[in-house]
Amino acid sequence: MAAARADGDEDPRSPRTRLAEFLDAGSMKLISPEDASGMLAATGTVLGTDVVVFASDAAIQGGAMGVKGCQVVVHAYERALADGVPVLGLWHSGGARLAEGVVSLHAVGEVFAIMTRASGVIPQISVVIGPAAGGAAYGPALTDIVVLGPHGRIFVTGPDVVRSVTGENVDALRLGGPEPHGRRSGVVHVVTETTQEAYERGRALASLLADQGELDVSTVADLDLAETFPESAKRAYDVHPLIDNLVDDPQASIELHPRWAPNIITTLSRFGGRTVGVIANNPMRLGGCLDSTSAEKAARFVRMCDSFGVPLIVLVDVPGYLPGVGQEWDGVVRRGAKLLHAFAEATVPRVTLVTRKTYGGAYIAMNSRSLGATKVFAWPSAEIAVMGHVAAVRILHRRRLAEVDEAERAQVEAELAAEHAVLAGGLQRAVEIGVIDEVVAPTATCSAIARAIAQAPQKRGSHGNIPL
Amino acid sequence: MRPMATQEIASDLVANVASVTAQVGQRIAAGEELVLLESMKMEIPVVAEFAGTVTAVRVTAGDVVQEGDVVVVVD
Numbered sequence: 373m374a375a376a377r378a379d380g381d382e383d384p385r386s387p388r389t390r391l392a393e394f395l396d397a398g399s400m401k402l403i404s405p406e407d408a409s410g411m412l413a414a415t416g417t418v419l420g421t422d423v424v425v426f427a428s429d430a431a432i433q434g435g436a437m438g439v440k441g442c443q444v445v446v447h448a449y450e451r452a453l454a455d456g457v458p459v460l461g462l463w464h465s466g467g468a469r470l471a472e473g474v475v476s477l478h479a480v481g482e483v484f485a486i487m488t489r490a491s492g493v494i495p496q497i498s499v500v501i502g503p504a505a506g507g508a509a510y511g512p513a514l515t516d517i518v519v520l521g522p523h524g525r526i527f528v529t530g531p532d533v534v535r536s537v538t539g540e541n542v543d544a545l546r547l548g549g550p551e552p553h554g555r556r557s558g559v560v561h562v563v564t565e566t567t568q569e570a571y572e573r574g575r576a577l578a579s580l581l582a583d584q585g586e587l588d589v590s591t592v593a594d595l596d597l598a599e600t601f602p603e604s605a606k607r608a609y610d611v612h613p614l615i616d617n618l619v620d621d622p623q624a625s626i627e628l629h630p631r632w633a634p635n636i637i638t639t640l641s642r643f644g645g646r647t648v649g650v651i652a653n654n655p656m657r658l659g660g661c662l663d664s665t666s667a668e669k670a671a672r673f674v675r676m677c678d679s680f681g682v683p684l685i686v687l688v689d690v691p692g693y694l695p696g697v698g699q700e701w702d703g704v705v706r707r708g709a710k711l712l713h714a715f716a717e718a719t720v721p722r723v724t725l726v727t728r729k730t731y732g733g734a735y736i737a738m739n740s741r742s743l744g745a746t747k748v749f750a751w752p753s754a755e756i757a758v759m760g761h762v763a764a765v766r767i768l769h770r771r772r773l774a775e776v777d778e779a780e781r782a783q784v785e786a787e788l789a790a791e792h793a794v795l796a797g798g799l800q801r802a803v804e805i806g807v808i809d810e811v812v813a814p815t816a817t818c819s820a821i822a823r824a825i826a827q828a829p830q831k832r833g834s835h836g837n838i839p840l
Numbered sequence: 841m842r843p844m845a846t847q848e849i850a851s852d853l854v855a856n857v858a859s860v861t862a863q864v865g866q867r868i869a870a871g872e873e874l875v876l877l878e879s880m881k882m883e884i885p886v887v888a889e890f891a892g893t894v895t896a897v898r899v900t901a902g903d904v905v906q907e908g909d910v911v912v913v914v915d
Contacts, residue, residue, distance in 0.1 A: 608884040658852050659882035691880040694853065698907065760881045 387412035387427035390462050390501070394418070394425055394571050403451060408432055409440035410469075413448035415455075418575040421583045424452035427462035430502055435465035437507055438472045442479035445511075449486040458495040458578045461515070463524075467506025480507035487514040491836035492679030495581035499574040500524035500560075501567050503544065513559060516676050516837055517577055517628065520560040521570035525549055554631050558669065561628040577626060580640045580647045581680050587646035591620075592822040598727075598751065598814035605728055605753070608655040611637060614687060614727070615650050618818060619643050625650075629669050635659075636666035638673040643685065644822045649677035652687035653738070661694040662734045664707040671710035672840040674718055681832030683825045684722040686739040692732045692759065708737065710840055715743040717835070721828035723821050726750040726808070731759050741807040747824040749812045756802045761789035768792070847889055849912045851905040855879035859901050862912050866894045874912045875899060888914055 383389060392400050395416035403424070404413040410433060413426035426448040428435035437445075445461070452459035468476040484507075490496060491514070498512030501521045509526045512518045520526070527548035534540050534547065546552065553560035562577075564570040600613035615637065616622035625641035635658040639650045651670055653660035677684055693704060715722070715737070723746050724739045735756065739745045750756070758764065765788040766773065776784050802808040812820045855877035862874035873885040874894070896913040899905060 604883070606881065606883045608882050655882060656884070659880040659884050661853075661880055691882055694880070696854065696907070763881070 383431060385430045385464070385502075387429045387462070390427045391416075391425055394427075394460070394462060394499075394574070395423075396420065404444040404447065407440075409444050410435060410438055410465075411441035411444035413444050413451075415451065418460075419579040419583070421579050422455065422457045423460055423578050423582070424448050424455070424457060425460045425462065428465040428508070430464040433466070433469060433471075435463075435502065435508070436467060436469040436476075437465055437480050437483070438469035438476050439479040441469075442476070442483050445483045446486050449483075449490055452494050453490055456494060458497060458582045459490065460497045460499065460574055460578060461511065463498055463500045463504040463508055463512055464502030465504055465508035467508045477507075480511075483507075483511060484514055487511065488836065491516075491838070492675075492833070493836075495578065495680055497574050497577050497581075499570050500526060501570060503530075505530055509548075513839055516581075517561045518559060519562040519564065519570050519573045519577070520550055520553060521564055521567040522550065523567065524560075524570070526553055526559055556632070558629060558632045558665070562626065563631075573626060576624075577640070580626065580642070581682070584647035584680075584682065585642065585645045587644040587683075587822060587826045589644060589819065589822045589826050592644045592818050594816055594818045596815045597817050601727070605755075608659060610656040611652045611654045611660075611687065611689070615639060615641070615652055618685070618687075618821075619648075619650065620645065628673060633663070633666040633669040635661060635663065636670050638670060640682070644826075646825075647682050648825070649673060649682045649684045650687065651684060651739075653690040655689055655691075658694060659691050660689055661691055662708065662711070662737060663694040663699055664702045664704040667704070667708040667711040667737065668840055671707075671714040672837070674711070674714035674722075675833070675835065675840070676837045678714070678718040678720050678833035679835055679837050681720055681830065683720050683828075683830075684718070684739070685821055685825075686722060686724040686745075688724055688726045688730045688735075688738040689728040690730050690734040690738055692734045708733075711737045712743065714840075715739045715745075717833065718744070719831040719833050721746045721825045721830065723824045723828075724748040725812075725817060725821065726754040726756065728753070729755040729757075729760075731755075731757055741809070746828045747809050747821075748807065749810050749817065749820055749824075750799055750802070750808045751814055751817070752799075752811055754799055754811075756799055756808065757796055761793045761796070762786075764796070765789050765792050845915065846895075847892065847914045848910045849874060849886055849888065849914060850908050850910045851877060851886065852884075853877075853879055853907050855884065855905055857899045857901050857903040857905060857911070858883060860897060860899060862894045862897050864894055864897055868892060868894060868914065874914075877905065886911055888912075890914070 496515035
């Protein structure tokens with residue numbers, strides 16, 4: 373590689389080439405020396421937004437992080453913190469430099485420490501374009517958003533160590549490639565098909581978080597948001613078309629964790645010209661139930677948006693928490709509590725829309741009035757209850773139903789359910805007691821949400837964004 | 841991602857099988873509904889991720905499936 377440079381050819385893997393490719397053309401200014409440290413940092417712009425970017429040098433010891441290289445990263449962070457701009461890392465590194473021993477471990481630890489100090493203060497985005505192992509895995513993991521290119525592999529210990537310790541035969545792709553991290557582990561927020569696309573996503577994310585714009589209510593046009601819903605209220609559907617209809621430009625949306633816990637959607641987009649975070653139950657997956665993983669995914673998203681002042685739009689259609697031994701043992705109580713905590717703590721404008729139904733504990737968790745929602749809207753046909761009416765009467769009238777002939781039971785159940793619906797009050801009662809602020813028509817919803825966000829105090833949380 | 845030769849399509853959750861539309865030998869498109877499940881007061885379709893031919897249907901209406909149970913195999 374060094375020889376190629378001496379010939380004057382650009383090594384496509386050189387950090388200088390990568391930084392230049394990542395930043396807006398002509399905007400790169402190096403802020404660290406081009407030496408053998410294994411890291412290079414620069415200031416510049418992405419889509420016109422000021423940022424600091426660093427890249428590991430894959431050509432030197434596989435991008436391993438030594439004392440000098442870590443100092444480059446720490447310096448890059450200090451600069452980004454001083455300027456109040458996003459910091460991005462282009463990762464291709466085998467982790468701490470073995471040859472340097474424990475001093476390199478200490479240096480990598482200092483990188484983690486400043487990442488944590490910067491957490492929730494400035495946006496941190498990692499673009500993993502090659503292997504990122506050990507310390508280089510935890511670096512990205514501590515940041516707000518991790519983008520993984522096709523050659524990106526993230527793991528604490530590589531295939532060789534795994535094989536020698538556990539006897540498991542696995543290659544780097546299956547251990548830490550796009551499939552495991554995109555679908556199983558939740559380590560990666562965005563998986564891309566090409567390295568170029570990984571850069572584009574990283575740039576767009578920096579722009580969304582740092583150049584948020586102001587919400588201009590007059591640019592938000594109303595349309596019939598209910599048109600993407602199936603006729604039957606019981607029928608599952610994909611919630612993406614609803615989000616696409618709501619936001620300014622679906623092409624500008626970036627969904628985080630699309631394949632991990634797909635029963636809840638977390639998307640950054642623009643609404644009325646302003647960056648917003650959209651959270652939506654997706655009935656197409658697990659019926660839209662909350663479960664331990666989806667609650668954790670949403671909680672982290674809420675906290676990230678809150679720490680950077682990004683308002684939240686919460687689209688609710690949730691039948692409850694997913695029941696099951698697996699869920700309980702998986703810590704749905706502990707992990708579900710994260711979502712309650714995240715919403716209750718959030719100070720950004722956060723507006724809820726109940727489209728079809730919201731039941732039980734999941735009703736509370738999905739940014740309810742009780743957790744401090746800015747506004748809670750519901751469509752006229754929305755159902756709000758502790759549980760579905762039929763399920764409720766099966767519990768409330770268990771004995772009476774047991775006495776009824778089996779042939780008549782469904783009929784009696786239906787009658788009791790109708791009675792119960794009136795008693796429990798549903799939507800009307802929810803409006804009376806103020807837990808629903810307003811019933812809005814699907815054709816007037818976009819503008820109602822826009823006004824609610826625009827009129828709310830534009831606050832921002834003061835907390836870090838621990839990778840929940 | 842490498843294309844998969846065979847897809848075993850499993851249920852995400854415990855559910856009752858409400859209806860089965862897939863038939864062995866049937867050509868299906870990506871996103872096509874194969875089986876309709878009922879759980880959590882919802883009708884949840886099981887859909888094909890990729891186009892292919894149905895080689896096995898492992899459930900009938902009225903069955904109860906557990907999380908991870910394969911309901912349809914597509915080649």
